[in-house]
Amino acid sequence: MIKKVAILGSTGSIGQQTLEVIDLFSEKFQVLALAGGRNIELLEEQTRKYRPGIVAVMDPERARELRLRLGDLPVKVLEGLEGLCEIARLSQVEIVVMAVSGVVGLLPTLEAVNAGKTVALANKETLVAGGSLVMRAAREKGAIILPVDSEHSAIFQCLLRDREGISSLLLTASGGPFRGYTKEQLRRVTPREALRHPNWEMGRKITIDSATLMNKGLEVIEARWLFDVDYDKIQVVVHPQSIIHSMVSYIDGSVIAYMSVPDMRIPIQYALSWPERWNNNWPKLDFFALREITFEEPNVKNFPCLDLAYQAGRIGGTMPAVLNAANEVAVKLFLQNKIGFLEIPRLIEETMGHHQVISNPDLGDILESDQEARQRVKALAK
Numbered sequence: 001m002i003k004k005v006a007i008l009g010s011t012g013s014i015g016q017q018t019l020e021v022i023d024l025f026s027e028k029f030q031v032l033a034l035a036g037g038r039n040i041e042l043l044e045e046q047t048r049k050y051r052p053g054i055v056a057v058m059d060p061e062r063a064r065e066l067r068l069r070l071g072d073l074p075v076k077v078l079e080g081l082e083g084l085c086e087i088a089r090l091s092q093v094e095i096v097v098m099a100v101s102g103v104v105g106l107l108p109t110l111e112a113v114n115a116g117k118t119v120a121l122a123n124k125e126t127l128v129a130g131g132s133l134v135m136r137a138a139r140e141k142g143a144i145i146l147p148v149d150s151e152h153s154a155i156f157q158c159l160l161r162d163r164e165g166i167s168s169l170l171l172t173a174s175g176g177p178f179r180g181y182t183k184e185q186l187r188r189v190t191p192r193e194a195l196r197h198p199n200w201e202m203g204r205k206i207t208i209d210s211a212t213l214m215n216k217g218l219e220v221i222e223a224r225w226l227f228d229v230d231y232d233k234i235q236v237v238v239h240p241q242s243i244i245h246s247m248v249s250y251i252d253g254s255v256i257a258y259m260s261v262p263d264m265r266i267p268i269q270y271a272l273s274w275p276e277r278w279n280n281n282w283p284k285l286d287f288f289a290l291r292e293i294t295f296e297e298p299n300v301k302n303f304p305c306l307d308l309a310y311q312a313g314r315i316g317g318t319m320p321a322v323l324n325a326a327n328e329v330a331v332k333l334f335l336q337n338k339i340g341f342l343e344i345p346r347l348i349e350e351t352m353g354h355h356q357v358i359s360n361p362d363l364g365d366i367l368e369s370d371q372e373a374r375q376r377v378k379a380l381a382k
């Protein structure tokens with residue numbers, strides 16, 4: 001049976017790798033819709049290759065330009081957030097791959113879930129900001145959310161056997177490019193250095209998050225929502241080789257680990273093939289070539305973002321949305337060389353400190369808190 005797919009964020013790292021998977025199994029997929037932020041050159045290329053009936057571009061000016069460029073094709077070009085939402089709820093689409101970066105994914109994800117779609121979710125910021133809303137809507141509408149994030153795909157697969165008797169989820173972290181650095185060294189690191197992840201080639205925002213350990217903090221909150229497990233039962237283990245992507249520990253002392261080469265096409269393929277497994281010709285794990293696999297505790301003194309995320313998650317309500325928004329702005333400022341690396345956690349902590357938490361927030365509360373946090377970080381950074 002052909003799976004009908006829409007990809008939001010098709011021009012990004014996850015989006016392009018999703019299309020690689022689709023290329024490999026082209027007889028199994030039909031691409032009905034694509035969406036990107038600003039990169040209309042690539043979106044045009046993708047549209048000419050996959051011939052979706054609808055594409056969307058977040059930036060309205062770029063959308064108008066793409067409309068002109070694609071004038072010879074029978075394709076509708078939508079724009080803005082509403083364009084992304086329209087694609088997410090398209091009646092013919094069965095699987096929505098949510099691969100945009102940032103909380104901008106929240107509304108389209110809610111649309112897809114409310115329309116009862118299967119969502120292959122890479123975009124972790126959505127669950128951080130709006131996890132309770134998204135999971136509640138998924139339960140009510142019977143929508144399936146399949147994790148694409150490597151750690152969560154790993155846990156999902158570890159849990160295929162036993163969902164009872166879990167003692168903890170063990171999320172592995174590479175430790176990023178600055179593992180072992182002192183505070184003094186961290187003060188001087190540059191965006192260029194932070195963008196050199198030891199094991200993964202990813203978009204810029206998530207790569208900086210990996211360097212600060214905020215990525216792992218966001219993933220802790222993501223795991224809390226995907227697997228309905230308390231924060232006390234989610235532990236982060238630094239494993240610099242990124243071979244074990246996460247583990248589940250059980251009350252009888254058993255630990256089930258998921259391993260693979262660090263290649264995002266594998267969890268992307270699994271989310272698209274689930275509940276089946278499909279053969280591919282990519283490099284497989286060679287145990288005799290693995291020199292060592294090691295583990296250590298995260299250094300939360302030098303990398304406070306991980307603790308800030310646990311704090312925000314435990315406080316709950318609108319606080320995780322504030323953590324996420326503050327982080328998105330702070331990362332942007334760091335990438336623009338406007339603040340130093342250690343300013344990222346400082347700005348997030350101060351912004352969280354100013355926030356009046358709203359418990360059991362609705363969508364409006366979450367979006368307002370997100371906006372308020374963005375303004376606050378900009379003011380604090382001046």
Ligand SMILES: NC(=O)C1=CN([C@@H]2O[C@H](COP(=O)(O)OP(=O)(O)OC[C@H]3O[C@@H](n4cnc5c(N)ncnc54)[C@H](OP(=O)(O)O)[C@@H]3O)[C@@H](O)[C@H]2O)C=CC1
Pocket residue numbers: 008009010011012013014015035036037038039040058099100101102104122123124125148149150200201202203204205206264
């Ligand atoms: N890359 C990876 O290996 C992994 C990524 N993830 C998660 O997946 C998501 C995507 O990451 P990644 O692919 O690395 O990111 P990229 O930066 O490579 O790509 C982001 C995608 O989102 C689009 N986009 C960015 N901003 C907006 C916006 N404001 N509105 C609409 N679209 C926008 C971009 O469009 P354009 O480029 O056209 O402007 C692009 O298509 C993130 O949430 C990340 O945390 C999770 C695990 C691994």
Ligand SMILES: CC(=O)[C@@H](O)[C@H](O)COP(=O)(O)O
Pocket residue numbers: 149150151172173174175176200209210211215216264
């Ligand atoms: C590939 C993936 O899922 C990323 O989230 C990755 O895990 C980032 O690496 P860190 O472990 O350094 O955060």
Ligand SMILES: [Mn+2]
Pocket residue numbers: 149150151219
């Ligand atoms: Mn991950």
